[in-house]
Amino acid sequence: MSGHHKSSAARVVVGVSGSPGSLTALARAVEESRRRGAQLWPVLAWEPPGGELGSRRSPVSAGQVPRWELLARERLLTALRDVFGSTDTGVPGAAVTVRGAAGLALVRIAGREDDVIVVGAGRRNRLLRALSPSVGRYCLAHAGCPVLAVPPSPLQATLTAMRRRNTLRLPLDAGSLLREPGTVPPGA
Template sequence: MESRQQEHGRIVVGVDGSESSRAALAWAVRQAELTHATVNAVTAWEYPPLYGSLGWLEAPDELRATLELSAGQALSDTVGSVVDPRTGPRVETVVAYGTAAAVLLDAARGADLLVVGSRGRGGFSGALLGSVSRHCTAHAPCPVVVVRGTGQPAERR
């Protein structure tokens, strides 16, 4: 696996289920077809930390497993709806705990390209870039492509 990634490249794409992240995944898949790269479809999840007299608390183990499983299922569903496994490039899914920007920047280390949607699920809908795409363009260790949603859902090709 490692030799194939080194030989043909690796494209990291952030997927949160939003329309623009689906468009980013479709764009990354098409670029991987052209360059024979592997796609790493990455999603991040985090537990809203609780602050108390003990400081920041992490999710209890039983809740952590449920949240991680849910994030993984959402990622698999999105990849399955956009990528045709018979004809598309190899797509590996990665589910990681942390903020979306931190997880994507970590995943992008050693990658040839990072692809993100212009806007995710939160924030202000009128803004040109969301906080994650803005952070990634400023701090990524590789080139970044920001894909705007088309207004139409990305479909399996």
């Protein structure tokens, strides 16, 4: 026995936003948690619309904070259900929502050397990187523990490519898929 309390067990802290990249990271974080015998801490960081500065300027938005917290919690629970089929990850730990910037929140929570941060490393273009700095880059620059950046799943890249090719978004005729070859559709 190591003599560690439950609260001092190593943790795998994973950033969750609900994006496909974060869901891939969440699935990988469970594997990492099991491999290390560590607790799993899925973390969804949120900020008020318009950011913290905007919420300080607008007293009306301050009254919305409980609603935004609830929406963040619902988004986290939805992400857990999307990956695991329920909110049970199958490993010990705690799912938490935190008000603040994602990178900063992950680094603060994963404050011990034996913690690990897991983030999705989505393929983003230069414009998006300039407008929204990478959570993974922030964690790599500031964390005092290892950071695992998980690339997008190959399936996600395939789905993205398919969406780009089908720019007209033509609906499939489900009826044509169900008819026997060579039969005439009803009403034709």
